[in-house]
Amino acid sequence: MRLVIIFILSVTLTCLGLINLYSIHQGYYNQFYRQIFTFFVGLIILILIRFIKMKHLIWLAPFAYIAGLITLILIPLGMGKETFGATRWLSLGSFQFQPSEFAKIFLILTLASLLTKKINPLLKYFCSILTLGIYGLLVYLQPDLGTSLVLGVVFLSMIYFSDLPFKYLVVLFVIFLLVMPFGWFMLKDYQKSRLLVFVNPDLDPGGLGYNLKQALIAVGSGGLTGKGFMQGTQAKFGFLPVPWSDFAFASLIEEGGFILGLLIILSYIIILGLTLSLVSRSTTPQGVLLIAGVLGMWGFEALINLGMNMGVAPVVGIPLPFISYGGSAMIKNYLALGLIAKACSERENRGLWFSSKM
Amino acid sequence: MDIKTKQFFIVILLLVLTVFFSGRLFYLQIIKGKEYTDLSVSNYLRIIQVQAPRGNIISSEGTILANDILTYVVKVTPADIKDEEKVIQLLISMLGVTREEILKAINDDSLPYYYPRVVSVDIPPDKVLELKIKEKEFPGLTVEISPVRKYEKAESFAHIIGYIHEIDKEELFNLSHRDYTSGDRIGKSGVEKYYEEYLRGIKGKQLYKVDALGKDRILQSESFPEKGNDIVLTVSDELQQKVSDIIKDLPGTAIMMNPKNGEILALASNPTFDPNYFIKGLKPAIWNFWIKGKTLINRAINGQYPPGSTFKALVGIAGLENKVFTDKTVVNCEGFITVGQRVFKCWAYPAGHGPVAMREAIAVSCNVYFYTLGAEIGINKLVEYAENLGFGEPTGIDLPNELPGLVPNPQWKREKVKEKWYAGDTSNISIGQGYLLVTPLQMASFYSFIANGGYTVNPHVVKSVRNNQGEEIYESYFPPLFQGVSLKTIKVIQEGLRKAVTRGGGLIPLKDMSIEVAAKTGTAQTFGNEKPHLWLIAYAPANDPEVVAVILSERSEFDFAYKLAPYMKNILEAWIEYKNKGN
Numbered sequence: 002m003r004l005v006i007i008f009i010l011s012v013t014l015t016c017l018g019l020i021n022l023y024s025i026h027q028g029y030y031n032q033f034y035r036q037i038f039t040f041f042v043g044l045i046i047l048i049l050i051r052f053i054k055m056k057h058l059i060w061l062a063p064f065a066y067i068a069g070l071i072t073l074i075l076i077p078l079g080m081g082k083e084t085f086g087a088t089r090w091l092s093l094g095s096f097q098f099q100p101s102e103f104a105k106i107f108l109i110l111t112l113a114s115l116l117t118k119k120i121n122p123l124l125k126y127f128c129s130i131l132t133l134g135i136y137g138l139l140v141y142l143q144p145d146l147g148t149s150l151v152l153g154v155v156f157l158s159m160i161y162f163s164d165l166p167f168k169y170l171v172v173l174f175v176i177f178l179l180v181m182p183f184g185w186f187m188l189k190d191y192q193k194s195r196l197l198v199f200v201n202p203d204l205d206p207g208g209l210g211y212n213l214k215q216a217l218i219a220v221g222s223g224g225l226t227g228k229g230f231m232q233g234t235q236a237k238f239g240f241l242p243v244p245w246s247d248f249a250f251a252s253l254i255e256e257g258g259f260i261l262g263l264l265i266i267l268s269y270i271i272i273l274g275l276t277l278s279l280v281s282r283s284t285t286p287q288g289v290l291l292i293a294g295v296l297g298m299w300g301f302e303a304l305i306n307l308g309m310n311m312g313v314a315p316v317v318g319i320p321l322p323f324i325s326y327g328g329s330a331m332i333k334n335y336l337a338l339g340l341i342a343k344a345c346s347e348r349e350n351r352g353l354w355f356s357s358k359m
Numbered sequence: 360m361d362i363k364t365k366q367f368f369i370v371i372l373l374l375v376l377t378v379f380f381s382g383r384l385f386y387l388q389i390i391k392g393k394e395y396t397d398l399s400v401s402n403y404l405r406i407i408q409v410q411a412p413r414g415n416i417i418s419s420e421g422t423i424l425a426n427d428i429l430t431y432v433v434k435v436t437p438a439d440i441k442d443e444e445k446v447i448q449l450l451i452s453m454l455g456v457t458r459e460e461i462l463k464a465i466n467d468d469s470l471p472y473y474y475p476r477v478v479s480v481d482i483p484p485d486k487v488l489e490l491k492i493k494e495k496e497f498p499g500l501t502v503e504i505s506p507v508r509k510y511e512k513a514e515s516f517a518h519i520i521g522y523i524h525e526i527d528k529e530e531l532f533n534l535s536h537r538d539y540t541s542g543d544r545i546g547k548s549g550v551e552k553y554y555e556e557y558l559r560g561i562k563g564k565q566l567y568k569v570d571a572l573g574k575d576r577i578l579q580s581e582s583f584p585e586k587g588n589d590i591v592l593t594v595s596d597e598l599q600q601k602v603s604d605i606i607k608d609l610p611g612t613a614i615m616m617n618p619k620n621g622e623i624l625a626l627a628s629n630p631t632f633d634p635n636y637f638i639k640g641l642k643p644a645i646w647n648f649w650i651k652g653k654t655l656i657n658r659a660i661n662g663q664y665p666p667g668s669t670f671k672a673l674v675g676i677a678g679l680e681n682k683v684f685t686d687k688t689v690v691n692c693e694g695f696i697t698v699g700q701r702v703f704k705c706w707a708y709p710a711g712h713g714p715v716a717m718r719e720a721i722a723v724s725c726n727v728y729f730y731t732l733g734a735e736i737g738i739n740k741l742v743e744y745a746e747n748l749g750f751g752e753p754t755g756i757d758l759p760n761e762l763p764g765l766v767p768n769p770q771w772k773r774e775k776v777k778e779k780w781y782a783g784d785t786s787n788i789s790i791g792q793g794y795l796l797v798t799p800l801q802m803a804s805f806y807s808f809i810a811n812g813g814y815t816v817n818p819h820v821v822k823s824v825r826n827n828q829g830e831e832i833y834e835s836y837f838p839p840l841f842q843g844v845s846l847k848t849i850k851v852i853q854e855g856l857r858k859a860v861t862r863g864g865g866l867i868p869l870k871d872m873s874i875e876v877a878a879k880t881g882t883a884q885t886f887g888n889e890k891p892h893l894w895l896i897a898y899a900p901a902n903d904p905e906v907v908a909v910i911l912s913e914r915s916e917f918d919f920a921y922k923l924a925p926y927m928k929n930i931l932e933a934w935i936e937y938k939n940k941g942n
Contacts, residue, residue, distance in 0.1 A: 167360060218402065221387045221395025238403045238570040259388040263381060270377045277369050281362050289362070296369075304376065311383045 003275045003282075004342055010268045011338060014323035015040055015331070017265065021253045022326055025236045025244045032245055032326055039328035043335030050339035058343065059287055062107075062114040066132070069107035072100035073139040089143050099329035101140045101148045106336050108136055108152055109159070109294030116163045117286045126169055129156070146192050147317040151301050158297025159290050162280060192317075212242045217312045219244075219251040220262075227258030245326040247318055250310040265324075269303045279345055288344030295337040404579075405473055405567045408540060411560030412506040414587030416520055416550060418596035419624075419822060424516050425551070427506035427586075431482040433490060434475035437465050440499030449497060453486060454479045469531065469541040473569075476542055480507050481639065508544065512596070513633045515603040518657040519594055519626055519758070519820055521549020522634035538562065547637075548655070550590060550820060552759045557824050557833070560587030586827055593622035593822045593835070595942070601933040603627040605926055611892075611913040612658040612799050613930060618807035618898060618907045621816030621837055623756070624934070626800075628658040659803075660753075660761040663796040664892045664911060667881030667920075668724045670791030672809060672852050674733055675717055677744040679848040683735045686717045686851045692727040699782045703730050706882075721855030722862050724880065726790050733789025738780065741788060742768045747842060749815060750797055754804045756818040757835075764801055767794035792884060803909045806879075806896050809856070810904035813849045814839035853877060857901045865921025868928045873935060875901035878927065880920035890914040895923040899931055906934050 019040070022033040076088050090097050115129050133156040141149040160170055185193070219235035228234065233255040236244035244252035254262035276296045283289045299322050306321040308314025320330050387395070412427040433454065440446055447461050456479050464476040482490065482502065490502045508523050510516070526534075526545040539545065545559075546552035563584035568577045598615060602625040606613045615625040632654045636645060649655055656662065678684045694711030695704045705711060705726040712725045720728035733741060745751065751766035767788070769780035776794075787793030800818055808815050817837035824833035856877035860869045869876040881894030893912040898904040908930050910923050917923065 162362065162365060215402075217387065218395050218398045220384075221391050222399035223388050224392040224396060225389060234403045234568075235399055238568065240399075240402050240570075254384075254388070259384060262384045262388065266377065266380045266384065270373055274370070274373055277366055277373070281366060307380055311380070311387060313379075313383055 003279060004345060007272050007275050007341070008338065010272050011323050011334070014265070014268055017253060018249060018324035018326065020230075021249050021324065022245055024231045024233065024256060025252055035328065036326055036331065039331040042328075043331050046332060047335045047339045047342075050336070050343060053343075055285070055287070055343055055346070058110065058340075059114045062110040065107045066111040069100060069104045070135065070139075073104060073136065076100065076143060077139075089145055089148075099327065101143065101145055102327070102329035102333040104136050104140065105148070105151060105155060105298050106333055106340070108133065108155055109291060109298070109337075109340070112156065112159045112294060113287045113290040116159060116165070116290055122165055122169070126165060129160070144189055144192070145318070146188070147305070147319040150305075150317065151298060151319060154301035155294050155297045158300070159294045162289055162293035164286065212248075213309075213312055213316060215240045215242065216248050216251045216310055219248070219255040220311060223255045223258045223262070225259045227254065227256045227261060230256055232256060246320055247306070247316070247325070248310060249325045250307055250321055253324070266307065269299075269307070269322075273300050273303070276341060279341060283344045285344070291340045291344045295341055298337065299334075403568050403570075405471070405569050405576075407474065407565045407567065409563030409565065409584045410506055410544070411562050411584035412586045413508065413523070413544070413560060414558040415589045416558075417589055417591050418599070419591065419593055420596050422511070422596045424512060424592070424596070425508065425510050425520050428509050429504050430480060430507045431484075431487045431502055432477050432505040432507070433479045433482060434477050434501050434503055435461070435465055436473060436475045436499050436501065438473040438499075440465070442497075446497050446500050449493065449500070450478060453490065454482070467541055469528075474540075475501060475503070477505070480505070508638050510634045510638075512600060513635050514631045515600050515627070516594075517549075517631045517634050518628040518659070519549055519592070519599075519623075520634070521551040521553075521759075522547055522637045523551050524637045548760075549657075549758060550592070553757050554590050554821065554824070557590060558587040561585040588827070588832065589825045590821055591823045591825065592820055593617075593624065594626065594820055595624050595937060598625040598933055598937055599627065601625075602930055603629075603631070605929045605933070606910065609910075609912050609915075609923075609926065611911040611915075612662065612909075613911075613926075614659050614799055614803045614907075614909045615930065615934065616803045616807060616818060616907045616909075618810040618816065618904050619839070621804075621807065621818045621839075622822065622835075623818055623820045624906070624937075626657075626659050626820065628656070628662075630654045657758070658911065658913065659799045660756060660758055661798070662911070662913070663762055663764050663798055664894075664913075665793070665795055665883040665885075666791040666797045666802060667883035667892070667894055668726075668791055669802055669806075669879050669881035669894045669896050670795065670797070671721060671724065671729050671789075672856065672879060673745060673748060673750075673805065674729050674736070674741065674789050675721060675852050675855070676748075676809075676844060676848055677736050677741055678732045679717070679851060680744070680844055681736055681740055684717065684732055689714045689716050690720070690725075690728045690731045691715075692725050694727070696727045696730050696786075698730065698734065698786050701783050703727075703783070703786050717851055718855040718858055721852065721879070722858035723864075724859070729789045730786045733785050734782065738768060738785045738788065741785070742766055748808060749804055750801055754798075754800050754818050756800060757821050761800070762798055764798050765794060765796040791881060799909050799911045802894070802896055802911075803907055806898055806909070807907045808842070809849060809852055810877075810898040810907055811839065812846055813844045814841055816840075853901070856898075860897075865919060866924050868924040869897060869931070872899075872928065872931060874899045874931070876931060877901045877904075878924075880923075882920050885914070890916070891918075893917060893920040893923055895920055895927050897927050897931065899934075905938070906931070908934070 019033060019036055022036055026032060072091055076091055089099055089101060091100050111132055112129055115132060116125060118125060133152060137149045137152045140152060215235060219241045222235065233252060235241040235255050236252040241248050241251055273296065276292060280289055280292045283292055302319050302322050305314050305317060305319045309316045320327055322334050415423050416425040418424055435446060447458060450456055450461055451458060461478050464478045467476055470476060487502055494500055494502065510520065523544045524547050526539055526543045530545060531539060531541060546555040551558065561584065564582045566579040568579050602613050602615060606627055606629050610629050612628045616623050630652050632649055679686065691714045692705055692712035694708040695702050712723055715723065715725050715728050745766045750764055752763045753761040772778055772780050784793055788795050804818055816839050819835050822835055823831045826832050856879055860866045860876050860878050866878055869878055876897050876899040878895060878897035883892040885891060893915040895910045898907040908927060910926055912923060
């Protein structure tokens with residue numbers, strides 16, 4: 002039942018994303034049709050995943066991790082496609098995808114497998130940090146600060162729900178705090194300025210602060226009931242940057258107003274809340290971690306994206322689950338939904354339960 | 360820590376985030392919604408105004424004196440400029456404008472940054488083509504057609520028509536609610552200023568929806584500019600030019616007015632200026648020269664002078680009406696009179712005029728007669744009559760900034776000069792001297808009152824206003840106002856004024872004319888014994904006057920006012936010629 006509600010809400014949000022694409026492109030439907038296409042691909046994957054056994058998925062995890070690693074390495078080797086000064090896309094013929102989106106799923110699978118292995122907890126801990134670190138660094142170098150942060154939160158969420166002793170988590174947190182200042186110097190200038198602009202939008206009204214301001218204008222001018230379908234001036238006339246992706250939420254509630262905005266926020270909270278409740282419903286440790294990973298991924302993506310649309314989080318380029326345009330992200334989200342379903346399936350769980358005692 | 364506890368912490372986190380995000384959304388969309396809506400509208404809507412052609416100003420004969428012609432102007436739009444320095448260099452090299460002028464236009468922050476600003480007007484045709492080609496290469500630079508004011512017979516009509524110029528900061532502040540924006544043209548003086556509302560027309564508006572780059576402009580709605588209304592003057596082109604020409608070597612002013620309805624037929628003030636300079640750009644040297652010579656002052660309404668003997672007509676009226684004197688009362692002029700401790704001389708001193716009565720006294724302009732009469736009337740009654748007949752306040756002519764003159768009284772003297780009123784002060788007023796000040800137009804108005812038999816008329820320069828369909832939307836009509844002065848009194852004054860011409864003194868040139876002329880001279884002493892201001896006021900025909908003419912010669916080269924008689928003769932002959940054409 003809970004899975005059904007999550008599914009219905011996901012499809013609803015996907016449809017809102019499609020409405021947004023239709024609205025902002027007024028008469029130019031390229032993105033709209035592509036998104037419908039990947040939506041169906043996502044649904045098919047959701048169905049197909051039912052035919053794969055959970056233990057096979059876990060068994061596949063290392064191979065998936067290596068496949069993800071290869072795609073991520075191929076980008077800096079010159080096969081990537083550069084947009085907006087960052088190389089995040091991989092072209093295979095006419096087919097393009099974003100390896101970093103799939104890397105999130107691969108990381109979830111790999112960590113679910115790794116963290117349930119019966120080995121020395123400290124070694125397990127080290128291995129999982131290494132697993133995250135390799136992905137995280139490669140994504141960070143693209144450069145894609147946002148996605149590497151998502152990977153980090155996925156990791157934290159899974160550690161949190163794993164059976165690793167709590168003290169390791171505290172140690173990790175302390176290390177994180179110690180590394181933070183060095184992390185600042187590792188940031189590229191534009192990333193620093195993004196964070197600085199977030200603190201003070203007037204710093205750069207023509208550039209990043211301008212984007213932030215325009216997003217706030219789009220959201221604020223929506224008012225209670227919004228400007229109406231296809232009437233969003235901020236998105237239509239190009240004042241709102243990337244209204245199909247990063248600022249899709251602003252674009253939607255410019256036209257739909259406070260009522261729609263509240264519904265969207267509640268939808269995410271319900272999805273996250275139900276996912277959270279499913280964590281304890283899974284009877285296998287792998288299942289628990291899979292759901293925990295997805296929870297961390299969706300939760301952080303929604304938190305940062307909604308936050309930056311409302312001017313309470315820095316603009317770091319994280320898409321909004323289901324709503325933002327992007328084929329790779331769409332497939333990834335339905336894949337994640339499939340993983341949750343898999344983790345809750347009683348039939349599947351029995352076999353795994355005996356192979357790895359908790 | 361078991362899994363339920365872990366979940367519980369996350370639930371708390373989710374609830375906090377729900378409240379936080381909903382609250383934030385409420386704050387942005389509901390509390391600050393109005394503010395952000397305004398911001399979003401100003402993002403995409405741009406209003407660009409199109410100057411309306413001003414109405415024409417036309418003489419009573421129908422000749423066009425001021426009109427808008429379409430010329431090419433160069434504008435810069437700061438929002439579109441890519442390379443400011445390049446644009447500035449081009450404008451300097453091609454049009455000879457200065458860097459300061461261009462920067463002033465670009466940096467005018469009272470206009471939105473997307474608003475085109477004029478940098479140079481009246482571009483010669485050969486340069487228009489050259490600049491038009493360069494529009495693409497220099498974004499932000501445009502050549503457009505725009506109306507520009509042109510004044511015909513400019514120097515002759517300058518003081519009546521006035522001029523227009525770019526609106527200044529103060530006017531903009533006061534008139535912002537009347538749809539003026541920086542860079543607009545506005546009437547600065549004369550008819551251009553007084554009838555600004557009729558003349559300015561309605562600006563066109565182009566409402567654009569613009570995208571973020573400002574490139575893709577969709578014309579949302581457009582209203583076309585509407586030309587202003589045409590103004591028809593009472594002033595005759597022919598008379599104005601002749602009068603201007605007659606007094607061109609005579610600093611001062613000349614007014615010709617119809618005493619029956621107050622229509623100004625000609626009004627010239629010397630020195631004069633060419634208002635076209637304000638349109639083409641005024642060089643500081645010319646401006647300073649104008650300021651130094653008080654060139655821009657319309658002496659007919661902004662010049663205040665002692666009226667001298669021309670004021671005696673008023674003293675006469677006050678005396679007869681108060682029954683202090685009758686027209687038969689005789690005063691023996693011995694060439695001087697003693698008032699208090701002081702000796703006041705008649706201008707005929709030491710000879711004196713002998714016994715004179717009212718008509719004779721006006722004709723010979725006997726000071727002693729009027730000293731005596733003034734003293735009998737008393738200052739309070741004199742002031743009362745002067746004020747009732749229009750002195751000490753503007754006549755109400757339809758020209759801006761008219762001055763009121765000054766009728767002093769004992770209270771005024773106490774407050775301003777800090778002295779008590781002496782009998783001698785009354786004597787001075789009685790012959791139009793002392794603190795008394797009048798404008799030449801007030802004198803024209805007062806002599807119209809005498810000429811038409813006791814009615815005050817409103818002097819005016821505009822006959823009617825016509826809209827673009829040629830319909831009259833305003834027609835001047837000022838009913839003459841009876842002032843309660845008996846016709847018998849007026850007749851006595853009229854006879855005196857006629858006698859001044861016929862008795863055969865200095866005014867003899869006016870006697871030999873084809874129509875009967877009545878006239879009065881006046882010599883106004885100036886402080887510090889500079890050259891006097893000389894007056895000559897005449898009306899004709901004497902039995903049923905149709906024209907009143909005033910000449911004021913400021914700090915005159917002449918020593919006696921009657922030397923203005925040939926000028927007056929020329930002016931009246933110009934009028935006769937005009938009249939004979941059937942006007």
